[in-house]
Amino acid sequence: MDNSSHSIKIIQKGMHIGAQVEGIDLSKNIDQSTFKIIEDAFVEHEVLFFRNQQITSDHQIKFAENFGELSIHPFSPNSEKIPELIIFDNNEDNPPFGTDCWHSDETFRDTPPMATMLHGLIIPEIGGDTVFTSMTASYEGLSDKMKHFISGLECIHDFKPFRALFGNDEKSKIELRYFEDLYPPVSHPVVSKHPISGKPVLFVNPQFSVRIKGMAESESRTLLNQLFEQAKIPEFQFRHQWAVDTVVIWDNRSVQHYAVHDYFPARRKLNRVTIKGEKVLPFSETNDLRLIKDNKSPLPDQSKVSHGGHIPKRPLARNPVKS
Ligand code: SIN
Numbered sequence: 412m413d414n415s416s417h418s419i420k421i422i423q424k425g426m427h428i429g430a431q432v433e434g435i436d437l438s439k440n441i442d443q444s445t446f447k448i449i450e451d452a453f454v455e456h457e458v459l460f461f462r463n464q465q466i467t468s469d470h471q472i473k474f475a476e477n478f479g480e481l482s483i484h485p486f487s488p489n490s491e492k493i494p495e496l497i498i499f500d501n502n503e504d505n506p507p508f509g510t511d512c513w514h515s516d517e518t519f520r521d522t523p524p525m526a527t528m529l530h531g532l533i534i535p536e537i538g539g540d541t542v543f544t545s546m547t548a549s550y551e552g553l554s555d556k557m558k559h560f561i562s563g564l565e566c567i568h569d570f571k572p573f574r575a576l577f578g579n580d581e582k583s584k585i586e587l588r589y590f591e592d593l594y595p596p597v598s599h600p601v602v603s604k605h606p607i608s609g610k611p612v613l614f615v616n617p618q619f620s621v622r623i624k625g626m627a628e629s630e631s632r633t634l635l636n637q638l639f640e641q642a643k644i645p646e647f648q649f650r651h652q653w654a655v656d657t658v659v660i661w662d663n664r665s666v667q668h669y670a671v672h673d674y675f676p677a678r679r680k681l682n683r684v685t686i687k688g689e690k691v692l693p694f695s696e697t698n699d700l701r702l703i704k705d706n707k708s709p710l711p712d713q714s715k716v717s718h719g720g721h722i723p724k725r726p727l728a729r730n731p732v733k734s
Contacts, residue, residue: 416444421452421459427709428545428666429649430456437464437474437658446477453478453526454607458543458649458661465656466530468496468682474658475528475684482524482687484517485590486573497683500533503676509572510670513544513642514618516663516685519570521597525688528660529681534653538674541651547665548647548709550602550613558611561638562696564601568619570594598624600693601638605665611694612665613638642667646710653681664688 418434430452435445453459466474472495475481481495490496501507517523529541550558570590577587601623603614617639623631641647651659661668663685711719 414439414441414445416442416448419445419448421448421456423456425456425458425649427548427647427649428456428543429458429460429651432459432461435461437461438466438470441474441477450478453660453662454605457545457547457666458651458659460651460660461658462654463656464530464658466658468493468530471528471530471658471682472496472684475526475660475686478526478660478686480687482517482685484685485594486570486576487683495684497685498680499683500678500680501675502678506675507670507672507679509618511672512572512618513639513667513669514616515546515614515667518568518599518614518616518619519594519597522690523688524663524685526660526686527663527683528658528686529683531653531655531657531659531681533678533680534655535674535677535679538671538677539653539679540671541653541659542648542669542671543651543661544642544644544648544667544669545665546613546642546667547605547608547610549641549644550611551708552644552647552710553613553641558602559696561601561613561634563693565598565624565693566601566615566620566635567596567598567622567624569596569621570619571621572618596621599691602694602696603664604692604694604699606689606692608665609699610665611699613641614691615639616642616667644710653679664691 414435420433422431422433424431432449432452435441449459472481472493483489483494484497487497488499490498499507515523516527574587577583599614601615603612605612615635615638620635622628623634626634
């Protein structure tokens with residue numbers, strides 16, 4: 412198959428997130444006009460998947476480089492030869508670590524990756540899906556009062572789950588201090604502005620977001636828990652079922668994901684690369700909302716009570732009509 416803008420097809424799979432790309436061979440060169448179709452679909456659908464891609468890690472890296480320069484994860488199981496390549500090879504002797512938690516990748520960095528790409532190499536017979544949630548839809552689904560309340564807030568992000576990788580001995584403590592100097596806690600806006608679509612995004616995640624600036628600890632915890640709950644609403648999600656040679660790329664600026672560890676102790680092997688991102692921009696409610704034409708909620712407005720056509724069919728036994 413030769414890649415061309417005529418053969419490529421984008422098939423929407425989720426109402427708010429997720430699309431399949433057909434008619435493209437990722438082992439071959441992709442011209443600019445074809446790549447532009449992929450890039451636009453990536454921003455619109457936030458998660459793209461490509462089935463039956465018999466590619467090597469070099470092909471994966473080459474395809475990813477169309478989106479930008481690759482980044483290196485400081486704590487992941489990187490390939491010795493190519494540090495940009497992460498190899499998740501999990502099995503009975505090497506349980507998966509830290510990905511069964513809602514998160515956007517590496518938001519403990521000042522400039523988190525803009526995208527992450529996975530290639531499925533060994534897929535368990537049952538289980539091992541990845542669930543994605545749109546943080547654009549999650550934001551849209553908040554009430555106007557909550558949108559107003561969180562506007563302008565900032566949150567501290569920290570590499571906290573990876574602290575468990577360091578032991579208690581002196582050498583490990585020195586090593587941990589080295590990483591703390593390299594990756595001190597960073598502050599990102601709670602509502603970010605997607606750099607391409609300009610849309611508002613709820614930019615907090617339970618793995619790395621630790622405290623809302625300027626709030627008491629208990630207030631911050633309550634608010635963060637409430638915002639974390641928002642991303643768990645199934646209407647905003649897309650559940651991806653893996654097959655060997657499926658490639659998935661997601662927009663890390665507007666997506667959280669959760670790797671379902673139900674397949675353990677079976678084997679699951681994926682190659683992962685990430686693409687460098689930029690500083691997270693704040694969304695300003697007053698200036699930016701005017702730019703967004705279609706800011707309607709992805710959920711029915713609960714304040715307009717019509718009960719979806721439900722009506723009581725018979726009198727309630729507890730309120731017998733007295734004659
Ligand atoms: C990740 O969190 O990057 C891994 C996702 C997966 O293993 O499905």
